[in-house]
Amino acid sequence: MKKLLALALTGIMVLSLAGCTGEAAAPAADSGAAPAPAGESAEAPAADDAAGAGGLDDLIAAAQEEGELIVYGFCEEDYLAAACEHFEELYGIKVQYQRLSTGEVQSKIEEENGNPSGDVWFGGTTDPYNVATAEGLLEPYEAQNASHLIGDMYRDKDGNWYGIYKGILGFMVNRDELERMNIEAPADWQDLLDPKYKGLIWLSNYNTAGTAKLVVNTMIQKYGHDEGIQYLVDLDKNIEVYTKSGSGPSKNVGTGECVVGIGFLHDGITQIEDNGYGNIDLIIPSSGTSFEIGATAIFKGCKHPNAAKLWVEYALSPECVELAAQNGSYQFLVLDNAEQSAIASEFGLDPNNVMDYDFEDAKENTTKYVEEVMEALGSAADDRFQTE
Numbered sequence: 001m002k003k004l005l006a007l008a009l010t011g012i013m014v015l016s017l018a019g020c021t022g023e024a025a026a027p028a029a030d031s032g033a034a035p036a037p038a039g040e041s042a043e044a045p046a047a048d049d050a051a052g053a054g055g056l057d058d059l060i061a062a063a064q065e066e067g068e069l070i071v072y073g074f075c076e077e078d079y080l081a082a083a084c085e086h087f088e089e090l091y092g093i094k095v096q097y098q099r100l101s102t103g104e105v106q107s108k109i110e111e112e113n114g115n116p117s118g119d120v121w122f123g124g125t126t127d128p129y130n131v132a133t134a135e136g137l138l139e140p141y142e143a144q145n146a147s148h149l150i151g152d153m154y155r156d157k158d159g160n161w162y163g164i165y166k167g168i169l170g171f172m173v174n175r176d177e178l179e180r181m182n183i184e185a186p187a188d189w190q191d192l193l194d195p196k197y198k199g200l201i202w203l204s205n206y207n208t209a210g211t212a213k214l215v216v217n218t219m220i221q222k223y224g225h226d227e228g229i230q231y232l233v234d235l236d237k238n239i240e241v242y243t244k245s246g247s248g249p250s251k252n253v254g255t256g257e258c259v260v261g262i263g264f265l266h267d268g269i270t271q272i273e274d275n276g277y278g279n280i281d282l283i284i285p286s287s288g289t290s291f292e293i294g295a296t297a298i299f300k301g302c303k304h305p306n307a308a309k310l311w312v313e314y315a316l317s318p319e320c321v322e323l324a325a326q327n328g329s330y331q332f333l334v335l336d337n338a339e340q341s342a343i344a345s346e347f348g349l350d351p352n353n354v355m356d357y358d359f360e361d362a363k364e365n366t367t368k369y370v371e372e373v374m375e376a377l378g379s380a381a382d383d384r385f386q387t388e
Contacts, residue, residue, distance in 0.1 A: 055144065056144060056313065059306060059309055059310050059313070060091060060310060062306035063091065063093055063304075063306040063307040063309070063310040064091060064092060064093060065306070066093070066304045066305075066306055066307045067093060067094060067307075068093065068094045068095075068096070068303075068304055068307065069087070069093055069094070069095050069096070069119050069120065069304050069307040069308065069311060070095075070096050070097070070098075070117065070118045070119045070120075070303075070304070071084055071095060071096070071097040071098070071118065071119065071120050071121075071122050071311070072097075072098055072100050072105045072108070072118040072120070072121050072122070073097055073098070073099050073100070073121075073122040073123050074099070074100065074101060074102045074105065074121075074122070074123040074124030074210070074245075074246075074294075075122065075123030075124070075294065075324070075329060076247065076270070076327070076328060076329050077099055078327040078328050078329075079123075079323060079324050079327040079328065079329040080097055080099055080122065080123065081097070081327075082323045082326070082327045083122070083315075083320055083323055084096075084097045086319065086320070086323060087311065087314050087320075090314070090319075091310065093307050093310075098118070101124075101208045101209050101210070101244055101245045101246070102124035102125060102127075102128040102129075102209065102210030102213075102246075103128060103205070103207055103208035103209055103210060103212075103213070104208055104244075105118075105121055105124070105128065106128040106131060106132055109132060109137050109299055110132075110135065110137065113137075114137070114300055114301040115301055116137075116299035116300070116301055116302055116303075118299055118302065119298065119299060119302040119303065119304045119305075119307060119308040119311070120296060120297065120298055120299065120302070120308045120311045120312070121138075121161075121295070121296060121297045121298075121299065122164075122296045122311075122315060123164070123294050123295075123296070124210045124246075124292075124294060124295070125167075125210035125211060125213070125214050125246070125292035125293065125294065125295075126161060126163070126210075126292065126293045126294075126295045126359070126362075127210055127213040127214055127217060127362050127366045128210045128213060128366075129156075129160070129161045129295050129297055130156075130161075130359065130362055130363035130366065131363070131366050131367055132160075132297070133156060133158075133160040133161065133363065134363055134364065136300065137299065137300050138160040138161060138297045138298060138299065138300055139160075139297075139298040139299065139300040139301075139302065139305070139308070140156075140158045140159040140160050141159050141298055141308075141309050141312055142159045143159065143162055143309075143312050143313055143316055144313060145312075145313050145316035145317055146159075146162055146316055148316065148335045148336050148337045148338075149162070149163060149316070149334055149335060149336075150334050150335065150336050151334075153293070153359070154166075154293055154334045160297060161295040161296065161297040162295060162296055162297070162312060162315070162316055163293040163294065163295050163334050164294055164295060164296055164315050164316065164320070164321055164333075164334065164335075165293075165294040165321065165324065165329075165331035165332060165333055165334060166291055166292065166293055166294070166331060166332040166333075166334055166351050167264035167265070167266050167267075167291060167292045167294060167331045167332070168264065168265050168266070168284065168289060168291050168332075168349055168351065168354060169211075169214060169215070169218065169262075169263070169264060169265075169289045169290050169291060169292070170262075170263075170264075170265045170282060170283055170284045170285060170289055171185075171186055171192075171260055171261065171262060171282075171283040171285070172249065172250050172253045172260075172261040172263065172265065172267070172268035172271075172280055172281070172282055172283070173185045173186070173253065173259065173260050173261075173280070173281050173283060174253050174254065174256050174258070174259050174260075174279055174280065175279050175280070175281050176256065176279045177256045177259045177279075178259065181259075183196055183197070183200075185260075185281060185283060186260060186283065187283065187285070187286050188285045188286040188287050189219075189222070189231070189285050189287065190287075192235055192238060192260070192262075193231075193234050193235060193237075193238065194238075195237075195238070197238045197259075197260060198237065198238045199238070199240045200238065200240065200258075200259040200260050201235070201238045201239050201240060201258075201259075201260045201261075201262065202239070202240060202241045202242075202243060202248070202249035202252060202253075202258040202260070202261045202262070203215065203235075203239055203241075203242055203243075203249065203261075203262045203263075204242060204243045204244070204245060204246045204248055204249065204262075204263065205242040205243065205244055205385050205386060205387065206242070206370050206373055206374060207370065207374070207385070207387075208244045208245070208386075208387060209243070209244065209245055209246040209248075210246060210292070211245075211246025211247075211263055211264060211292070212242070212246065213362075213366050213370060214290060214292055215232075215262065216228075216232065216366070216369050216370055216373055217290070217357075217358075217361070217362045217365075217366060217369065218289070218290040218355075218357070219231050219232055220369055221290075221355070221357065221358055221361065222287075222288070222355070229369075229372055229373055229376050230376075232373050232376070232377075233373075233376050233377060233380075236377055236380050239384065240258070240384065241258070241384055241386065242384050242385045242386060243386050244386045244387055244388060246263055246264065246267075247263060247264070247267045248263075248386070249261030249262060249263045250263050250264075250267035250268050250270070250271055251267075251271065253268065253271065253277070253280050254271050254272075254275060254276075254277025254279060254280055255277075256279075264292060264331075265282045265284070265347075265349055266329065266330040266331045266332075266344060266349075268280055268282045269282070269330040269343065269344060269347055270328045270329065270330060273328070273330070273343060274328040282347060282349070284349070284353075288354070288355045289354055289355065290354060290355050290357045291351070291354045291357065293334070294331060296311070296312055296315040296316075297312075298311075298312060316335065317335075317338075318335065318337055318338040318339065321333050321335060321338050322338055322339060322341075324341075325341030325343060330343050330344045331344070332344055332349075332351040
């Protein structure tokens with residue numbers, strides 16, 4: 001299914017709350033046996049030295065005593081379910097999960113204000129994580145397995161969140177539809193402003209999707225504050241739909257309902273590899289692009305704090321992140337002890353060929369920038385903005 005990419009290389013709701021129900025989950029209640037700790041299983045993540053392993057064993061015991069974990073996840077449903085099921089299988093801790101957009105998670109924990117209904121956040125770009133960090137809604141935790149992150153940029157310096165993957169922002173286009181309309185594919189951000197793309201472009205909702213928040217920050221960092229906001233106002237003239245979720249545009253490119261989708265290119269790979277849409281081309285903007293760090297974090301005041309800490313250790317392990325490619329999620333991994341799937345590389349995507357994204361500016365200003373963009377759009381912010 002692999003197709004040549006159109007590349008320019010100068011830079012690069014809610015589902016019902018559901019319990020994970022793998023057949024090999026927790027031991028039977030009448031067995032009297034506790035699940036094996038990490039050090040006794042080839043599958044369970046373990047610390048690198050004896051002292052660390054002892055600490056992790058203590059954490060496992062405390063988490064098992066709590067017996068439950070509630071996960072709010074943004075990654076795709078198959079990966080989220082597989083990760084939750086595997087965690088439950090390893091530790092005998094009942095896991096419930098709910099898939100939400102990162103913006104929805106941010107709004108939910110802001111409303112709950114220190115008394116969250118969930119325990120951990122899993123997946124989705126870090127811009128909303130940084131907003132939640134600035135608002136004091138995440139619980140710092142110094143994870144042992146964070147020693148395997150490939151760089152300091154893949155974690156919050158105070159341990160409020162940790163990166164688990166990296167995704168490149170770009171364009172996904174329906175090659176057949178563009179050929180039918182005799183329109184060339186866009187090669188760069190400025191191309192998207194051309195009137196020939198009017199009604200052909202899909203983006204996600206700035207209020208609900210972390211992907212769209214990244215687009216806002218990218219344009220402001222790329223062009224400057226006023227020029228970046230004006231770019232998004234001009235782009236709006238060509239937007240047909242703003243989807244609730246950041247992966248929404250990618251899911252409609254193969255069918256031709258969306259001709260040009262803005263989002264993470266690994267979502268496009270999923271549509272090509274798993275859903276058979278060989279008519280999709282992936283484009284890295286020629287003047288440069290940005291990237292997401294998909295993360296995990298603990299909600300401050302959560303009901304199951306030890307299970308939440310154990311989840312973070314698990315999320316920072318090969319046992320968890322390698323489940324992504326096995327379940328249709330083809331991001332680049334950021335752990336030095338995890339095996340990267342070859343599929344993303346086969347599409348010619350270079351995870352290092354991206355702009356120097358200012359995470360501190362995003363942490364301090366994302367909320368303000370989104371408000372400014374929506375205010376600038378004014379009456380243009382209409383029913384194209386999906387919230388369901």
